[in-house]
Amino acid sequence: MSNGESISRKISGRKNLNFDILEEIFRYVIEPVHKLDEFDNPGYKHLFDCILVNREWCSAGVIQLWKQPFNKNHSKHRFNIIDVYLSCMNNEQLQILKDFGLVFPNLIHRRRQHPAFDYPSLIRQLEYKEMLFTVWEWCRQTQSTALQTSTPAAIALVRALLELFAASGAKLTSVKMVLPDRMDQINYDIIGKYTKILAEPQIRDLTNPTGNLFLSGNYANFDQVFVTLSETFTKVRNLDLSRVFLYTSERDCKNKLVENFCSLISSQTHLVSFTLSTCGDHQSKFMSALRSQASSLRRVTFVLLNFENSPPFDGLAACTKLEKIECIRCFNITERAVAPLLSAKFSHLREVKVIVFGSNHGVCPEFRNWAENINEQAKSQ
Incomplete structure (x- = not known):
């Protein structure tokens, strides 16, 4: 407790x-x-x-x-959130921020109130992008013109908040990292710096227990981000990759990105649930990486994926302890791709859900018949 x-x-x-x-x-x-x-x-x-x-x-x-202070629905209270956390910091922590030029106009009033709760210890779910936006907006509203766009000062505040959470004994259960679909190179560099903070030793106790990881956005040019994520989040039980894109014109760079993204999957010690939704043409590589989670994976969900020219689903077929497979509005699921699934022995599989747009859209009948047989057997047991 x-x-x-x-x-x-x-x-x-x-x-x-x-x-x-x-x-x-x-x-x-x-x-x-x-x-x-x-x-x-x-x-x-x-x-x-x-x-x-x-x-x-x-x-x-x-x-x-x-427990989820940086949720979008807290947008009207963003300034108060930062001010409350600042009032929980000791003089040494505040001095580090002052050395970056930050000032705290509401701090004296807050400290007189003596916080009734240990607010930093209550955080459980972190929406990282929303946290960054909250810090940037707080700086814009409270700091001088020179500091409103100061990346070092904002990074120092983000680091101080994460260290405060860790020092209070908070343990994250969920991290959500959503990146814009497209950003210029400067923003890539800035986001990369913020992401590296998550892997710093003094924050590991906060991030290491994370069991739910949600990633979305364009991760091109984020080669080191994947390395950071793989090192930081190794105990994820539920991994959700939704609208993850790797837009880059350089083929070698893209292959490296896909390889590093797959390393995030293979670095997990006990992945139970995997969701892949609306990705580019690299989903087959992600599926192959699931082989590393064969001993623990129980549920997979695929949404709006195009499996055209996809190789056989060997990695998925290796996960013989699966209990549920969902294919929601996916395209071009061929007999060649699903052949390993049809011949695998899934002794725990109880449901295979196949939802299409009103027509098959290239979902082969062999896969649909196999799904119906699995569901019928589960009902009869």
Whole structure:
């Protein structure tokens, strides 16, 4: 139990069971009903109302609000988030930031209030891009003109926040890293510098436990980023690659990028779930890398992938402990590609879901028949 949760339970003055029930209820309040609702979720507004009811509700609600502080739905409170974390830093940590020229206009007022919770220890889910945008916006609003665009100062603040989380004993369960589809070379260099922070030794205790990793965007020119991710996140259980692109005109560079991306998959020690959605022409390489997770992989989901000219799915067929396979609106799934699956022995496979656009769209009948047979056998057991 973290310090923040311990303080919360003491404030509540009730049995843990009641407190745990409140936490669970509030978790459902802020979770979007549908995935499309996650960017316009009124649940956070409702939760702000809940924490005003009494101390017990406040304690349980605060844990939910601060476990994912850089969520898009917190956009109206971004400045307060940074100011609250600054008020939790000691003088030595603040001095490091001051040496970069940063000033803290709201810090004296915040420190007089004495934070009621150990807010840094409560973070569990990190949306890294949103954290960077929050820091940049905070600098734009609070700093002098010279520091508003100062990359070293912003990097120092990001590093200080991550170190604060780690020092408080926080353990991340989920990291989401979304990059723009296209950026100029300067932005590539800047994002690369921010990403390397995640691999620094003093932050490893925070990032190492991460079990859920979501990546999206254009990762071209991010050769070293993959190395960083492979070294930092090795205990991922659920890996989601959605709209991952490697736009580059240099073939050798692209091959190296794909190789390094595959190393992120093979570096995992116990991958259970893998999702691949709307990628370029390199998804077959990602699938081949799944062979390294044959002993642990249980679920795979493919969404909007074009398997034209794809080699046989040997890597996927090696994962004989699979329990569920989903192919949602994928194209050109040929008999040659799925032949290894049809001949493999999946003793734990209970569901194969194949969803198309209303017609087969090149999904071979052999694969569809195999899926129907698997599902029928599972129902009869």
